């Protein structure tokens with residue numbers, strides 16, 4: 001018995017030593033660091049999921065901002081660096097990109113297990129990332145986006161009809177759900193050339209599959225935790241994100257889309273057309289084609305629908321901005337109440353509204369980089385050496401709310417970006433909804449196009465107000481999600497506007 005107790009104690013002691021081994025990693029190097037808790041590290045919500053992880057970053061940011069340009073933190077037992085100063089953010093994302101080329105996601109994904117993630121630059125590193133990013137970048141040229149615009153317009157007008165009909169019931173709409181219907185239809189149309197029928201079907205299959213694709217199961221989450229905490233398990237524990245039914249669904253969808261296009265001799269300058277050209281040029285396999293289409297789908301629909309829903313919510317809350325935007329949009333509409341591709345991009349105030357909503361509610365709350373070559377970061381006489389393979393966090397959300405860069409940071413004021421100031425905020429890396437540098441969001445222009453088209457169509461046709469069903473005091477970000485979803489939805493009233 002005594003021996004058993006001794007063995008148990010020895011194991012507990014070993015685990016304790018293992019878990020706390022790195023706790024003085026930063027203080028030994030003279031880098032300010034919070035007081036770390038065993039097992040939880042400095043990001044307890046990452047494990048408990050009681051609150052969204054971003055609230056842990058908030059506590060650290062509030063404690064250290066202004067005192068140091070970077071804080072050393074521990075995630076479970078792993079030392080990581082949290083950057084607090086935009087100038088250092090610029091170093092990491094842009095100026096010293098060679099030392100921060102990768103993210104940590106490629107190490108989590110095994111492209112043999114999950115071949116359908118293999119073409120997504122988000123999950124790739126080094127030369128493979130460079131190659132795939134270059135391969136897919138031409139899919140987002142101005143001429144291709146312009147060619148996609150009629151498809152987007154078509155979905156916008158279906159959305160307007162849907163809201164008009166549904167608003168007769170006087171029930172509020174969840175802007176989240178509404179925007180997700182819209183982006184699901186736009187993205188399915190632009191990629192697979194199919195109508196997902198989100199505005200007529202209760203639960204379109206493609207949306208359900210898309211949702212499952214982005215919602216890792218509890219087993220996957222647990223495996224990630226294990227691999228993150230015990231690095232030696234990497235390679236031993238295989239993480240597979242995409243179950244077979246989802247994989248088969250998307251491969252099948254692609255096969256049907258290809259068959260339809262061939263049999264009906266369809267010529268459309270959409271994403272599928274681009275992938276077909278890629279196949280003809282580079283002889284890529286059907287699985288690779290499916291992987292490309294899935295990348296567009298996963299990256300394209302959820303992030304943009306979050307962006308649209310928050311923009312609508314902020315407009316509904318701020319009648320002055322809503323009225324001003326309506327005047328601006330109406331000025332640019334043709335006799336049928338439509339905007340063309342060029343004018344949509346020309347409405348500066350719409351761009352400002354879109355970015356101000358992204359500032360307050362960035363769909364991706366943070367980003368990160370993996371150090372690829374040991375490098376020094378310096379600011380204000382303070383220096384840190386970031387070792388190879390250490391991860392660096394950029395707290396997008398906290399920088400967006402910092403009163404050092406934004407007057408009344410919590411209020412929705414698109415005018416702060418007047419007279420071309422938007423570019424300056426982006427250049428200074430104090431506004432980063434799409435990240436920055438060579439790994440900046442690849443679909444940024446497509447995302448802006450589909451989002452602005454939806455916002456303009458709605459503002460032209462409806463007056464919005466916030467329904468009392470929306471609980472936003474306090475405003476809580478859903479801890480179960482990685483992206484920025486508000487708990488309880490965003491319930492809005494839509495009143496059709498009478499047209500003269």
Ligand code: HEM
Nearest residue numbers: 121122299300303304307364367434435436441442443447
């Ligand atoms: C409003 C909508 C969107 C937001 C806010 C957004 C935001 C982001 C952010 C923050 C990153 C990381 C950038 C960094 O770390 O510097 C990213 C990467 C990426 N995004 Fe988006 N995104 C949006 C829509 C889209 C769309 C529509 C697509 C494609 C159709 C897309 C494709 C990608 C890809 C492929 C990457 C990885 C780029 C790389 O690592 O080289 N995104 N996005």
